[in-house]
Amino acid sequence: MAIPVLAISDLHVTVDGKEILKGVTLTVRGNEIHAIMGPNGAGKTSLAQTLMGHPGYTVTQGSVTLDGVDLLALRTHQRAQAGLFLAMQYPSEISGVTTANFLRTAINARRGDGSAISLKDFRDRLDQAMDLLSMDHKFANRYLNEGFSGGEKKRNEILQMLMLAPRIAVLDEIDSGLDIDAVRIVAQGLTSMVKDSFGALVITHYQRILTYLKPGFVHIMVDGRIVKSGDYHLAETLDAQGYDFLRTQFEREPEQAAAGRL
Amino acid sequence: MTTSPPSLESLQQNDRDRVREHFIEDPDWLIEQRIDAFFEYLHTPILARKRTPLNHRQFENLPLFAQQPPELGGSWLTAEMSGGLLALAGSEVAALRPPEGRTAERVIFTDLRTAALTHFEVVKPYLARVAREANSKYDALNRAWWQNGVFLFIPRGVQIAEPFTVVHHQVASPGFFPRSLVVLEDDSEATVIDLYVSASPKSGPRSIAAISVEAVVGANASLHYGSIEQLALNTDAFATRTADLETNARMDWNVGSFGSGLEVSQQTTYLKGTGSENNSLTVFFGSGSQHHDIEVTSVHQGAHTRSNMIGKGVMKSRSRSIFTGVTDMKHGARGSDARQKEQTLMLSDQARADAIPSLLIEENDVFAAHSASAGPVDANAIYYLTSRGVAPEEAEQLIVEGFLAPVIDAIALTDVRQRVWSAVREKVRE
Structure with a gap:
């Protein structure tokens, strides 16, 4: 299979009539990890949710394609079937649906040909993935995210990613609320997937997880735009100097800056 | 049965002979009971359900029975069921299989008409005894006109793990009056499942179903009861379920309401004996324009009695549900504990659901709690x-x-x- 390509071009997005993304252009390919960093309200989560098709975000301009397919024309589940995955910042709790059952349903839906994964194959893969993430196997039979701690929810997102084997994954603050061991485990889970057939876009506030991931591309987002891109050293600079160094570089007129913050 | 079938209207003229004619094999005591019940039906006011107006519902012109005896058999009998099995097609017994190896233990499991004739010494003292306490117009209707049903008697000390399953099959008849009578003597245990199904769930003539279930649970006895109603949409169903619990008796209700265009049910459990316990679960699911009005009541009469009532419903399209939970703590129910929980999931803007918890407390030293929620x-x-x-x-x-x-x-x-x-x-x- 060809190397996956997620191409975002001049993407403008509004929420409740207010422009949140003001022209984002970014390409993520297989075997690449991209990180997006930036202060609160920069539009990082909006970008992630727009890519997945959250109904609250309206695209007013620009395009998004995955392997040449117009993602914006697809519904959320079709985008997932096309190979996109979003590890969410705040995963929903689904009462009465076990993680294992849901994953089987999702894997079968992803197959798209009406066939079903055999129970044995599924169990084997699930056990393997849970071991990789140091998860208690009992989690598979608990209701999806219900009563999970913040860290358990994040691991469960990575578990789903491992099981669904997407082509491009977007991970929204997968490291927030995790202790240092959990960050390492989650990073290992992600790194294990990176190959020609898989690329990732990691959204984060902190440099910490990037020290494990060593992303080849780091982008800084401020006020709905990517204002600076570089390699892993950009993250280190940011960590050392804070976002202030950006403000001096990219300070915009005060009322514009205020309007961009939400 | 050569005369034309009676309708309720024709019987309002006090035609006792016609009742006899229709139940020609019934013993005299039963005929009298039917006639009494029929007058009770006529004189009991229409059930007052605030949100389910019943006054305009006309049943009086419906002929009560089919002219032709129903066809027996059918695919509904093929389900694999373990334990005892009784299948009824209208009033006829289509299949009867006692549980294996239990005949020696004086267990009685048979259709209610046969039981009234051959085991009248056990049937007569219990039939209608508990149900009458509920004062239900529709149980009175059933008592007058039940064509058949089930009788299960478990003698003292006998415990049976395998279920007794009863299929009450509504045949093409405008009137459907299945009746279940379950008697558990002290220290016994049994499981009974009543299934109510229609020949043609989507169509068929307009009909009325008056379903009655009565249970007597002796001291230290446990009855696990399940009921699933999947009658045709052209049916107006009225269900009356009553149980009497003696000392340390335990009753589990698992009731599923899925069928009927209109279903009005009244389930009453009398916790008479000290330490008796009632666990009631009702699952209802409305679709189309179905209307379910469900009332579940625990009457705590004995001390240290416990009840736990759960109602859980899903509502689609333009369906409507009313779930009323009643905790009735009588004088003398000291140390009792009652809980209610009602939850409804709404799948449509046009569906409506009301959850109405109600607490009637006469005794000081009791615990009662309830919660209700509905949301999309x-x-x-x-x-x-x-x-x-x-x-x-x-x-x-x-x-x-x-x-x-x-x-x-x-x-x-x-x-x-x-x-x-x-x-x-x-x-x-x-």
């Missing part, structure tokens, strides 16, 4: 599931099944659990 499917939850590649319709099905799973999976009766699940899935995919 969480849009974020749907989005989350679809983001994994599951289509929105399937995501909604998962959420609905997940909503019901904690209570359905807790049903101890494997048969009932599986049947409730398949009934739910049928409704979800409707």
Whole structure:
């Protein structure tokens, strides 16, 4: 299979009539990890949710394609079937649906040909993935995210990613609320997937997880735009100097800056 | 049976002979009971359900019985069932299989008409005894006109793990009056499952069903009871279920309401004996323009009695539900504990659901609690599931099944659990 390509071009997005993304252009390919960093309200989560098709975000301009397919024309589940995955910042709790059952349903839906994964194959893969993430196997039979701690929810997102084997994954603050061991485990889970057939876009506030991931591309987002891109050293600079160094570089007129913050 | 079938109107003229004619094999005591019940029916006011106006419902011109005896057999009998099995097609016994190896233990499991003739010494003292306490117009109607039903008698000390399953099959007859009488003597235990099904669920003549279930649970006895109603949409169903619990008796109700255009039910459990316990679960699922008005009552008469009543419903399209839970703490129920929980999941803006918990407390030293909630499917939850590649319709099905799973999976009766699940899935995919 060809190397996956997620191409975002001049993407403008509004929420409740207010422009949140003001022209984002970014390409993520297989075997690449991209990180997006930036202060609160920069539009990082909006970008992630727009890519997945959250109904609250309206695209007013620009395009998004995955392997040449117009993602914006697809519904959320079709985008997932096309190979996109979003590890969410705040995963929903689904009462009465076990993680294992849901994953089987999702894997079968992803197959798209009406066939079903055999129970044995599924169990084997699930056990393997849970071991990789140091998860208690009992989690598979608990209701999806219900009563999970913040860290358990994040691991469960990575578990789903491992099981669904997407082509491009977007991970929204997968490291927030995790202790240092959990960050390492989650990073290992992600790194294990990176190959020609898989690329990732990691959204984060902190440099910490990037020290494990060593992303080849780091982008800084401020006020709905990517204002600076570089390699892993950009993250280190940011960590050392804070976002202030950006403000001096990219300070915009005060009322514009205020309007961009939400 | 050569005369034309009676209608309620024709019988209002006090035609006792015609009652006799129609139940020609019945013993005199039963005929008298039927006639008394019929007058009770006529003189009991129409059930006052605030949100379910019943005055305009006209049953009086419906002929009560089919002219032709119903066809027997059919695919509904092929289900694999363990334990005792009784299948009734209208008034006729289509199949009767006692549980294996239990005949020596004085267990009686047979159709109610046969029981009234051959075991009248056991049937007569119990028939209508508990039900009459509920003062239900529709139970009176059933008592007057029941064509058949089931009688289960478990003698003292006998415990039977395998279920007794009864299929009450509504044949093409405008009147359907199945009756169940279950008597557990002290220290006994049994499981009974009543299934109510129609020959043609989607069509068929307009009909009325008056379903009655009465149970007597002796001291230290346990009755695990399951009921699934899947009658045709052209049916107006009135269900009256009553149980008397003696000292340390335990009753588990697992009731599923899925069928009928209109269903009005009244379930009353009398916790008479000290330490008796009532666990009631009702699962209802409305679709189309179905209307379910369900009332579940625990009457705490004995000291240290416990009740736990759960109502859980899913409402689609323009369906309507009213779930009323009544905790009635009588004088003398000291040290008793009663809990109610009602939850409804709304799948449509046009559906309506009311949950009405009601507490009547005459005794000081009691604990009573209730909670009620109704709400739509969480849009974020749907989005989350679809983001994994599951289509929105399937995501909604998962959420609905997940909503019901904690209570359905807790049903101890494997048969009932599986049947409730398949009934739910049928409704979800409707």
